[in-house]
Amino acid sequence: MNIDYIKDYGEVIAFNGAFSLKPKEKSLKKHIKLSNPTDNKVYTNVKELIKKTGLKSGDTISFHHHLRNGDKVVGIILQACEELGINDLKLAISAIFPTHDFLVEYAKKGIITQIDTNYCTGKVANAISRGEFKKVAIFRTHGGRARAIYAGDLEIDVAFIAASATDNAGNINGTMGKNAFGSIGYAMPDADCAKVSVAVSDTIYPYPLSNPSITQDKIDYILMVDEIGDPNGIKSGTTDITKDPIQLKIAKTTANLIDESGLLKDGFSFQTGAGGISLASAHYVKEIMKEKNIKGSFIMGGITAYLVSLYNEGYFNNIFDVQGFDLEALKSLQTNPNHYEVSSSLYANIHTSSPIVNRLDCVVLGATEVDTNFNTNVMTSSNGYIMGGSGGHSDAAAGAKLAIITTNLIRTRKAIVKEKINSITTPGESINALVCEYGIALNDKTLAKTLKNSRLKILDIKDLASIANDICGVCEYEKSNKRIVAVVEYRDGSVIDVIRQV
């Protein structure tokens, strides 16, 4: 990539290796505040509250995505901003879902001009791809967002932190109240560093709130609303193991690979996502652990009922929870003593003493495209439209001893493994293996040596690409020369790729 400067982003530091960028000496950017014992923090009028924060046009406002597709808080705040005539806002939100489709209208009106996020789907993703936002979007990793906030690269003027429970002093959590959602880990850096932090809640408890996840010294104001979210949209996990025979085959091969790698022994640590191949892989890993009587150390990732069941059945001793996907995850966080709520910085911030991802033995990840150097795209579809983002992908891949990409070789008549891909999210150097329905491709000489005499079907990744090409035909890309609509920032703050307008 040969770009030094991107308008509305700034100077570009090109990606040059997963651990090569040394952080500049920067002190933690905390804002000094004065509080008076008679101050009242609680507001019920959103416009009055916004005026009190001092929010103005051109500022950056932040949100977390723990309410997922049930979030109502972003809409409440932006409507008030519009009514107050505040525009040209940068929206720093940890993830965007279809429930946020209305943001496209705010972009058209010039109220939102820039998006800073880790993951984006729905109409907002399409609008960014088509260049409908005035300024370039910034995509970070979950750990990268925390890093950027603490380093001062992402300065937040007002953080609006949805909390399912609060007291009148601003002790908050996501585990109590009518719209409890679980861990509030993605909001912790925002609460630490924003110039002004506002808790937005629909349930107030007498002081002091038990088990606060973020404490009163970090919350300046509290906005009480009728509902912070829709519980049906908040739950997104599934406990059902897929019945798709191809996905099951990939998952079983993945579990066998983990077993044969030698890492699956007492003290094993594991991260996997929800649904599809990930959940089925966890299931087959469990079967092996059962057979060999192995007790793992911790599981991490988006926590689902299935991962909770692994803890409850004694396969793992601890859960690290930066976000939960369902009510079982919530229940476990409320009751299990070794189920820990962690911040996104503790989870994956590369510029700290030790994020938890560095302690991972194995992570199972997905992909929309993989090239023959194992560079992985989880950001765009093969037609160049944004349809996701790194989330924790690059973070966990870099930290884990064994990072496995699982994917169908061919999906809806299109090759997934190929010579060139549309966009790079996670560098191939962080990926140790790729598992698809045709077998395993390795990107790790030590692992290749370990597996030399195993019964696993190991192929060269170029052979996998050629199988896919034989069936689907070679996919030719016409790289767009249009304007850059999104910057893909690696977890260390360097730029690994850019997305151009479709």
Place this chain on the structure above:
Amino acid sequence: MRRTLLFIPGNNAGNIQNAGLFGADAIIFDLEDAVSPMQKDSALNLVCNALTMLNYECEKIVRINLEYAKNDILALSKTKINSILIPKAENIEEIKELIKYTKNLNPKIEILLLIETPLGLLNAKELAFLNGVSAICFGAEDYTSEIGARRSESGVEIDFARNYLLNVCKAAKIDAIDTPYTNINDENGLIADTTYIKNLGFDGKLVISPRHIDIIHNCFKPSEKEIIWANQVLNAIKEAELKKSGVISLNGKMIDAPIVSRAKKILKEIL
């Protein structure tokens, strides 16, 4: 080896593309029941293309339509097909004619017959001995429907047909393939059913779900005791050959040709 013969609908391109990935001993591309009359020609086209362009590392069988048998066979004979499965086999002269027609086009193609009617069962004794027939498969759903039986978990209503067909196949020295287990989600039922037919002497089973393949292969895996015994038999034979001894025994029991054949079959099943 024909432990698992997996049915793949002949009109589903995605399934056809992935058919070879599940580890079945054979794939049966189905042009018959799985394909509606309106799609027969396009399905035949799709299966012929797949059998020409794609590589499957297992036996490739096509279940043809009895109604359009010659048309199907003619098109398939030019592909990398291994075998043809003729459904509703019952008329001896008709089957003879189709075998002759197939062998004239491509002598390498093997014929499997699907017995799924009472008349077919009655004629199985002659059908099994026809030249070119390498296996008889049992289709219990159509069969029980025709005899008016109700399907049960124990399968008592198909005991006679199973045992009769098994005997016919063993007499003709061809493979005996059992009916598919139709409850896709009942793993325990599948294990019980497969163990039962394996103990009866069946060589394999028709399969309608890829998820059943590993389970059936596990059922067909010989036990540790059987493997030890089979190795002992083959070692005893080797020793006898070295000693040029005419009489071979193991633990005081005579070893004759069927015992050797059984031992070899067990060791083959480990692979």
